[in-house]
Amino acid sequence: MQIISDPGQMQALAEKLRLNRQCIGVIMTMGALHEGHLSLVKLAQQTAGIVILTIFVNPSQFGPNEDLHKYPRPFEKDASLAKAAGVDYLFAPDADCIYPEHYQTTVECSSISSLFEGALRPGHFKGVATIVTKLFNITKPHIAIFGEKDIQQLAVIRRLVKDLNIDTKIIGAPIVREENGLAISSRNIYLSSQERDAATILYKCICHAEKRMAEHEKDLDSIANEIEQMITLTPGCRPDYVSFVDEETFEPVITTQGNKTYRLLLAMYSGKVRLIDNAKILA
Ligand code: PAF
Numbered sequence: 001m002q003i004i005s006d007p008g009q010m011q012a013l014a015e016k017l018r019l020n021r022q023c024i025g026v027i028m029t030m031g032a033l034h035e036g037h038l039s040l041v042k043l044a045q046q047t048a049g050i051v052i053l054t055i056f057v058n059p060s061q062f063g064p065n066e067d068l069h070k071y072p073r074p075f076e077k078d079a080s081l082a083k084a085a086g087v088d089y090l091f092a093p094d095a096d097c098i099y100p101e102h103y104q105t106t107v108e109c110s111s112i113s114s115l116f117e118g119a120l121r122p123g124h125f126k127g128v129a130t131i132v133t134k135l136f137n138i139t140k141p142h143i144a145i146f147g148e149k150d151i152q153q154l155a156v157i158r159r160l161v162k163d164l165n166i167d168t169k170i171i172g173a174p175i176v177r178e179e180n181g182l183a184i185s186s187r188n189i190y191l192s193s194q195e196r197d198a199a200t201i202l203y204k205c206i207c208h209a210e211k212r213m214a215e216h217e218k219d220l221d222s223i224a225n226e227i228e229q230m231i232t233l234t235p236g237c238r239p240d241y242v243s244f245v246d247e248e249t250f251e252p253v254i255t256t257q258g259n260k261t262y263r264l265l266l267a268m269y270s271g272k273v274r275l276i277d278n279a280k281i282l283a
Pocket of ligand 1: 153
């Protein structure tokens with residue numbers, strides 16, 4: 001595995017790979033690699049000939065009171081995990097190569113970025129859309145794989161690829177869960193063992209929604225209320241939002257006419273740690 005930090009070098013190499021008719025697959029990460037990321041690498045290997053993994057803790061997607069400075073950066077460990085997983089190129093640039101002095105261009109998907117995570121984290125999706133566009137231009141991938149764990153991020157990326165005619169196929173990869181149902185996330189390291197146990201309520205809520213669907217409940221809003229109640233009744237937990245949304249626009253859906261798929265979005269606090277989860281629901 002070759003480690004590259006210079007964007008120009010990465011771009012020239014990607015161009016050469018393309019000229020040699022190699023199919024490039026990219027996985028974009030902020031490091032602190034875990035099983036979830038490695039499942040994306042595996043998926044990329046099944047689809048593409050060359051796998052590029054990017055590690056960049058992108059300052060522009062963190063709000064002023066968020067965890068940019070304490071975000072974990074175990075680079076040596078990440079590099080050895082990537083190598084063991086069979087990644088071909090690890091692209092890990094410094095922030096000043098990505099956002100040099102006088103940098104001023106941004107990318108924003110206006111409507112979807114203002115809802116849910118976007119409403120809570122102003123500017124977050126503008127930061128994501130900008131870095132993802134830059135990384136597309138640097139790594140020139142034929143395919144890019146993103147986890148469904150950050151489902152609104154995936155919807156923003158699908159939107160920007162469509163809107164800006166970016167010639168990359170976007171693949172959504174299923175959420176990887178622990179045996180107890182907790183979705184694997186870099187931020188789970190902030191949970192105490194008690195908070196981690198309590199956080200399993202999220203998966204129980206998804207199962208509850210599926211059960212209510214099997215009972216042919218059409219009132220999605222009342223199921224969302226039941227779920228909020230389940231979270232509230234879990235010691236140490238507090239719901240942030242629970243909503244069924246249209247998969248593409250992320251507009252909330254209150255009732256279903258039946259036989260359509262929606263996304264159930266969940267955000268809650270376990271202690272001080274904010275967690276998100278989601279599931280595709282046929283309603
Ligand atoms: O999901 C992430 O880790 C980040 O938001 C991404 C897509 C790498 C952009 O910085």
